[in-house]
Amino acid sequence: MEQYNSPDEKPWVPILKPRKSGVVAYGKFAVEEYNRSSNASLEFKSVLQGAQRKIGGRKYTWLDINTSNGKYRADMYGWGGSKGHKVLISFNKLNY
Structure with a gap:
């Protein structure tokens, strides 16, 4: 049985439609933020x-993203809906 650290912590829920516009917007945000912070020039593909899961008032998201330089895993959180505030936690190259 899975244990949670607090009553507000929910399990991870798979994203069933990764091409949905809100999911794509999160993916594009992750690539743009990575490019800005690391002086890179990756291009978002898909x-x-x-x-995703919610903890308190924040929505945590991980995405596997296809870019012009291979696949990456982005971890981020946000609040305030799709037009709210987003923070990229990590962005790492995948080896698959």
């Missing part, structure tokens, strides 16, 4: 898969 979201391959991902999952």
Whole structure:
């Protein structure tokens, strides 16, 4: 049985439609933020898969993203809906 750290922590829920506009917007945000912070020039291609969960008032998301330089895993959180505030936590190259 899965345990949670707090009553507000929910399990990860798979993203069933990675091509949905809101999911794509999160993927594009992750690539743009990575490019800005690391002086890179990756081009977003698509979201391959991902999952989300809510903890408190924040929505945590991980996405596997296809870019012009291969596949990456982006971890981020946000609040305030799709037009609210988003923060990229990590962005790492995948080896599959």
